[in-house]
Amino acid sequence: MNAPLPSHVLPPMERRPVPAAMHEALKARFGERCSAALAVREQHGRDESPFDVAPPDLVVYCESTEDVAFVVQQADAHAVPVIPFGVGSSLEGHLLAVQGGVSIDLSRMQKIVSLEPDDLTVTVQPGVTRTQLNNEIRHSGLFFPIDPGADASLGGMTATRASGTNAVRYGTMRENVLGLTVVTPQGEVIRAGTRARKSSAGYDLTRLMVGSEGTLGVMTEITLRLYPLPEAVLAAVCTFPSVDAAVRTTIQIIQLGVPIARCELLDANTVRAVNLRDKLGLTEAPMLLMEFHGSEAGVAEQSATVQAIADELGGQGFEWATTPEARTRLWAARHHAYLSALQTKPGCRAVTTDTCVPISRLADCINESVAEVDASGLSYFLVGHVGDGNFHMGYLVDPNVPAERELAEQLNHQLVQRALKVGGTCTGEHGVGLHKMGFLVEETGEGAVSMMKTLKRALDPKNIMNPGKIFS
Known part of the structure; x- marks a missing residue:
């Protein structure tokens, strides 16, 4: 068995640039919301991790599930990587374009889709931040407790299975995400989970997506548990x-x-x-x-x-x-x-x-x-x-x-x-990203990582969803 690379050494990865035909199709659909400007690309090619990686080839600002599906369908047709982007607060290199491609900026998807106070649930778009959510639902007497410190987007928090300061009482995103709307690697829109508090219906696709770090699909709506504001x-x-x-x-x-x-x-x-x-x-x-x-x-x-x-x-x-x-x-x-x-x-x-x-x-x-x-x-x-x-x-x-x-x-x-x-983990909340790929092998073993790769290949055979993250 080959020894894993040191955590700060990235494995060699070939970049897959956006072809002219795909660029033209995206420009025709999105106009100024599709940008190849260097300053915009550099903004989307840097996070809070210590890695320096070349920026993506394009940035597309999406405003709906249909927008995201269109970008992913183009990426699937041309075998080009897509990388979801929220607010850029990742500490592990999740949003870096290690193989080039398109950064899908979700920050404009900031709608509260539906609030159901009697059921203690809310459905939001992925660009909504935790602070925005709590400000907009305060009138209901409810709040969302997961607080990772940074004012992260709820899409990014779901993708990394974030937790934070309140986790000791309220749990992590794993316990608090009830359902998702997801754009698959083929550009199909699916729904995982419901607003019900439990379900035994088939494979738990919601839990599979929570913590997948953008490697299995792009989440465009998220249904969350809410809690009464304490007395x-x-x-x-x-x-x-x-x-x-x-x-x-x-x-x-x-x-x-x-x-x-x-x-x-x-x-x-x-x-x-x-x-x-x-x-x-x-x-x-x-x-x-x-x-x-x-x-x-x-x-x-x-x-x-x-x-x-x-x-x-x-x-x-x-x-x-x-x-x-x-x-x-x-x-x-x-x-x-x-x-x-x-x-x-x-x-x-x-x-x-x-x-x-x-x-x-x-x-x-x-x-x-x-x-x-x-x-x-x-x-x-x-x-x-x-x-x-x-x-x-x-x-x-x-x-x-x-x-x-x-x-x-x-x-x-x-x-x-x-x-x-002592039975712990290499990452309690930040996710694996680029920085902890070697640690993941040490923690779970080659067999478990091989199973993860099998799931990735089955769902994303062209390896276009945030490639090069979690495992090489």
């Missing part, structure tokens, strides 16, 4: 003498069954970065950001239990926030962590990790990973949705110093090995 919401921030103390507090909270809604870790480096960027004045020490949802009495009971646990492990400086404005100020620290950290080393790129481990092994994994990066001397930051065992180390590297990139990838590989050894 009471209480947020808190608490600092700790060490990362270990903060993580062990989290473990006890989860093992005691406290139904906490959010439990986020920021290390001292991250707190320092957000203080500099947002002038928040937070204590520059390892910190937990927590949020409790429920009734007034339930929230009071949960918060008292958590404060007692934290006190035993050295937690101090509890700051409580009950108003939306105060909670927003506290959560700005978490939501701005990535960009704040980048600004501490001007011109740097971030190599991000995304491991998730069983909660009982979280402290060991984080402690060993922090010790390794401290010993290396490389700049870094640490954040995590630690309530469900998911944490991110961000290694800050100078793109002009190859040795820093090599060191970051070595640390990343050691971290993934550590996670896999």
Whole structure:
């Protein structure tokens, strides 16, 4: 068996340019919504990953399912790659045109197709962002809880099986997507799933598409679960003498069954970065950001239990926030962590990790990973949705110093090995994309990856749907 390539080395891939006949057909249909301008193509050929890849040959701005189907039918006829594009916030290279082709920009598909408050469901187009959705449905007394930090599009969140800060209570996109409208690799429009809460009808195509990273089809409508806005919401921030103390507090909270809604870790480096960027004045020490949802009495009971646990492990400086404005100020620290950290080393790129481990092994994994990066001397930051065992180390590297990139990838590989050894995964929420293809083989084995490739070949025999992602 051939050893997998290092995670930062892309396998050689031949580009498949858009032929003139296809370009003419798209231009005739879409007019100015079909662009070959270099600035537009470069915008769609770059994400938040550390990879540099040539941009797509064309960008087409779609506004309906019929638009998407037309583009894919042309791509199928000419065997040209298509790459779905949302807001460009991917960290793993999902939207990069490694084989050329057409970037299908879905950002103009921003309609709330239908809201069914009595059923707690909503159907949206893929360009709707989580913030837009919650703003537009607030009058219904409902909300959509999945919050990956970035204001990502719901299409991108579905494609990568995203989760985020609320996952410890509300789950991930896997649990919250009920149905999909999908354009297949042949340009056919199909429906997977329903608005019902469960079904035993045939293969679960919805779950197959959720997390497929655009490699099996383009999602053009998404039906989601909604939740009632909680009666009471209480947020808190608490600092700790060490990362270990903060993580062990989290473990006890989860093992005691406290139904906490959010439990986020920021290390001292991250707190320092957000203080500099947002002038928040937070204590520059390892910190937990927590949020409790429920009734007034339930929230009071949960918060008292958590404060007692934290006190035993050295937690101090509890700051409580009950108003939306105060909670927003506290959560700005978490939501701005990535960009704040980048600004501490001007011109740097971030190599991000995304491991998730069983909660009982979280402290060991984080402690060993922090010790390794401290010993290396490389700049870094640490954040995590630690309530469900998911944490991110961000290694800050100078793109002009190859040795820093090599060191970051070595640390990343050691971290993934550590996670896999204790029954964890190489990616808890970002997806595989380009960066984790080698890790996928290590995690699942050649047999499982071979089965995935068989599904891909059966559904997409011409390999036009976001080729070169998940596996080479």
